[in-house]
Amino acid sequence: MTKTPQLALAVDVGGTKVETALVRADATLVEGTRHRRPTGAGSDADQLAASVAEAIRATLAEAERAHGITATDLVGAGVGSAGPIDLDRGAVSPINLHAWRGYPLADLVAETSGLQTTLRLDGTCILLAELWAGALQGRRNAMGMIVSTGIGGGLILEGKLIAGRTGNAGHIGQVQIRTHEQAGRDLSVTLEGVASGTATVAFARSLGWTGDRGEDLARDYAEGDARAVAAVERCADAIGEAIASVCALVDLEAVAIGGGFSRVTPDLFELIRSRIDEVAPFPTICGVEVVPSALSDEGPLIGAAGLVHRADLLP
Structure with a gap:
């Protein structure tokens, strides 16, 4: 049997x-x-x-x-x-x-x-998937990211997966990358509030773009619509700035990014890399590899199963 x-x-x-x-x-x-x-x-x-x-x-x-x-x-x-x-x-x-x-x-x-x-x-799971079977195999200092409705992430440092005090270590989506303009909690200044698929579509619409979804934005970006291009470039800039900040703190060697909105255009990764090189506070950060997930849209499920x-x- x-x-x-x-x-x-x-x-x-x-x-x-x-x-x-x-x-x-x-x-x-x-x-x-x-x-x-x-x-x-x-x-x-x-x-x-x-x-x-x-x-x-x-x-x-x-x-x-x-x-x-x-x-x-x-x-x-x-x-x-x-x-x-x-x-x-x-x-x-x-x-x-x-x-x-x-x-x-x-x-x-x-x-x-x-x-x-x-x-x-979920960010821990996407990192685990990439370590187990994806783009981060063999890495000791790396971050996995997912860019979709929201933005999540997970960290491995010196070969150890990091969970933190409550299990939320690596939650790069809530890193604040803009100055607060009002008192108290303001999620619009976080990476997720600026660069998630939801936020990027909303920003494009604020410029007068009339689409509704990330797929619409991808199409119009490919066709050169100035509003779609501006929104995607804003997204890439924010992701690059956040990665550069994380690298300054923990000296990453690689970042793998998955999630539906990470595929809005093949240009996204080059735009992110360029932004890192532009804003990195010291030169060693510029060597970080930023690569697409090797697991397509199966990564989150593979990572969840990796917990077992x-x-x-x-x-």
């Missing part, structure tokens, strides 16, 4: 969708098991929970129907979530999902799947 390969349930919770899949120990997805459901800032807490549970059930049902795999064949569940998170409580309070504040996401996944569950920041398959890399 053929032995079932080691398999993990991967769950990735973001600002617009939750995705689930089964992932093998060689970092490949089991065919047909990838499912998604909507999330979004307008969803209430119950709707968000239902989307997560429905996606998990759909993945498990398809695994059994098409492959004869049941939950008892799985070695665990890994969950990557937009942050901030609370590792001690297994809870999440995603900035772009307003209805969840201190929500017990790890418990929800464990109860729905019946599996032992590990939760980490590559637990040896976790702090």
Whole structure:
């Protein structure tokens, strides 16, 4: 009898969708098991929970129907979530999902799947994926980033994955890159507030651009629309400035960037590199490699599964 390969349930919770899949120990997805459901800032807490549970059930049902795999064949569940998170409580309070504040996401996944569950920041998962099977293999000082509805990140320093006091280390999306112009908390001055896909589309629209989505912006950028070009260049400048600041602090050798908006144009990476060279406060920073994710849009799921398959890399 053929032995079932080691398999993990991967769950990735973001600002617009939750995705689930089964992932093998060689970092490949089991065919047909990838499912998604909507999330979004307008969803209430119950709707968000239902989307997560429905996606998990759909993945498990398809695994059994098409492959004869049941939950008892799985070695665990890994969950990557937009942050901030609370590792001690297994809870999440995603900035772009307003209805969840201190929500017990790890418990929800464990109860729905019946599996032992590990939760980490989505940026930690994207870094883990790139270390395990992507563009950062063999690196000892590096950052993984995701640029999408929001911006997240994770860090490995001197060969050790960094989680921090609460599990939110590496959350580069909340690095402040603009001066506050009003008192108190202002997310518009953060990297995410300036350079996420959502923020970049909004900025283009403030210039009179009439598109609605990142795909529209990509098309118009390719056609040379001045407003689309200005918005993408602003995004790249902000990312470059943030990377240069992180490099000044922790001396990175490489940064891998994934996420849907990172593919708005092939020019984005050259624009980011140019901005780093332009603003870097000292010359050693200019040597940092900035590369696209090697895992396409599967990276977040591979990283979530890596919480199970590559637990040896976790702090």
